[in-house]
Amino acid sequence: MQTNVSIGEIVRGRQRLKEQFLLLMPCPFHNQQPDPFGEPRRKDGILVNNFQGTDVPMILKHEDVRRMAKDWQHFSSDAPFQVPIPNEEDVRTVRQLPLEVDPPDQGDYRKIAEPFFSRAKDPAVIAQIEELITGLIEVALSQDSVEIVRDFAIPLQSRGLAILLNSPQSEADIWIGWGMHVFREGDGTSKGKAMEEYANDLLDRSAANPGNDFFSALTQAEFRGRPLTREEMLGYCSIVFAGGRDTIINSISGVIGHLAATPQDFDFLREDLKRILGASEEFFRVLSPTTHLARKCPMGANVHGVEVKPGDFVSLNFAAANYDETVFEDPETMKLDRRPNPHVAFGFGPHLCLGAAHARLVVRTLMKVLCERVARIETISAEDKYETESSYRRRLAYDRLQVRLTRRD
Numbered sequence: 001m002q003t004n005v006s007i008g009e010i011v012r013g014r015q016r017l018k019e020q021f022l023l024l025m026p027c028p029f030h031n032q033q034p035d036p037f038g039e040p041r042r043k044d045g046i047l048v049n050n051f052q053g054t055d056v057p058m059i060l061k062h063e064d065v066r067r068m069a070k071d072w073q074h075f076s077s078d079a080p081f082q083v084p085i086p087n088e089e090d091v092r093t094v095r096q097l098p099l100e101v102d103p104p105d106q107g108d109y110r111k112i113a114e115p116f117f118s119r120a121k122d123p124a125v126i127a128q129i130e131e132l133i134t135g136l137i138e139v140a141l142s143q144d145s146v147e148i149v150r151d152f153a154i155p156l157q158s159r160g161l162a163i164l165l166n167s168p169q170s171e172a173d174i175w176i177g178w179g180m181h182v183f184r185e186g187d188g189t190s191k192g193k194a195m196e197e198y199a200n201d202l203l204d205r206s207a208a209n210p211g212n213d214f215f216s217a218l219t220q221a222e223f224r225g226r227p228l229t230r231e232e233m234l235g236y237c238s239i240v241f242a243g244g245r246d247t248i249i250n251s252i253s254g255v256i257g258h259l260a261a262t263p264q265d266f267d268f269l270r271e272d273l274k275r276i277l278g279a280s281e282e283f284f285r286v287l288s289p290t291t292h293l294a295r296k297c298p299m300g301a302n303v304h305g306v307e308v309k310p311g312d313f314v315s316l317n318f319a320a321a322n323y324d325e326t327v328f329e330d331p332e333t334m335k336l337d338r339r340p341n342p343h344v345a346f347g348f349g350p351h352l353c354l355g356a357a358h359a360r361l362v363v364r365t366l367m368k369v370l371c372e373r374v375a376r377i378e379t380i381s382a383e384d385k386y387e388t389e390s391s392y393r394r395r396l397a398y399d400r401l402q403v404r405l406t407r408r409d
């Protein structure tokens, strides 16, 4: 029997099939995380996306990302406001340091901040972070349920940063009020001016009455024998407040959401706490909280056949590189005992994340305290968080995650 089917019906049928397929796909934080860059990475090695009116080729292969991250002469970070994507021209007035400069200046700027970032390895700081997380978990256990993003991850990120930078917790009380992003409201409007005004005031207070904290140290620091300018000090404040904020918040909610949805992984960690070390790396690989960052090509470049004009940008897509199947077997599956795990979630080369030791400390301690004190995490409701662009849609973590924690006997 012959039936007449119109083109429109075929298209609608295909659409329905696609929707059904998407519904059947495993949830990203239920052990699997779909990779939006898989097909273009395998086919072309790049994906061109238009960001704020400009076409930017995103570099997707692990090998390319690592090579270009080291080749700062051809793929430069000397581009104020332009390294983050979307660029931050409309939300801040200072160049972030040491992020938006190239070696050798970058190395000298980095040395000024390093002593504070290496505090993440100091036993006294490790103990304070554990005390902070234990306190927050105890509060959550005492309640019927807790909203993880607003009432757990944001306070943990803000108070943890104050511990790292040796700042009083009264400053963290202010940072908690900034919400998920320091530069933009949920609707995208800029609130960067308020953050810069606060940082200016904090530096004034620190210069007038110096303590042993990071901000006081900036007011006394020297770059090649001269004091830092106020603009340079603000450049450090800017990245410290912005760079480690949503990345840490999304890591925290991502970990809790996964352990709620995958109790067997929770048991796997609890059986042997030494597994937390490797598991945290797998979380950073799978979550890849910084999707990508830009590099300027001062001399132009040709990337997988695409011409980049001198002065134009490419992006190093860390999230895509972390799912490269030539490096990571079965990359869409979270394997808490994956080894080796050469992920680039914290970047690669001279700009390797200064906050990585702190991020690792927070995530590992969170897992340890959860394993020790919590028997079960139940998801009550969840709103996923996405990064949506014209050529891809990537799941980050959660906008909201309401869970109930049950105490371990």
Ligand code: HEM
Pocket (backbone or CB within 6 Å): 069, 077, 083, 097, 098, 099, 100, 106, 110, 161, 239, 240, 243, 244, 245, 247, 248, 251, 288, 289, 290, 293, 318, 344, 345, 346, 347, 348, 350, 351, 352, 353, 354, 355, 356, 358, 359
């Ligand atoms: C899971 C959490 C985090 C992720 C995924 C992350 C990711 C990254 C990445 C990919 C880079 C490389 C930048 C580049 O190549 O251009 C970077 C650099 C940097 N990050 Fe993080 N970061 C995290 C947490 C933090 C925290 C908590 C802080 C500060 C408190 C921080 C401060 C910095 C700084 C200062 C740099 C610049 C280093 C340089 O240019 O030498 N990050 N981060």
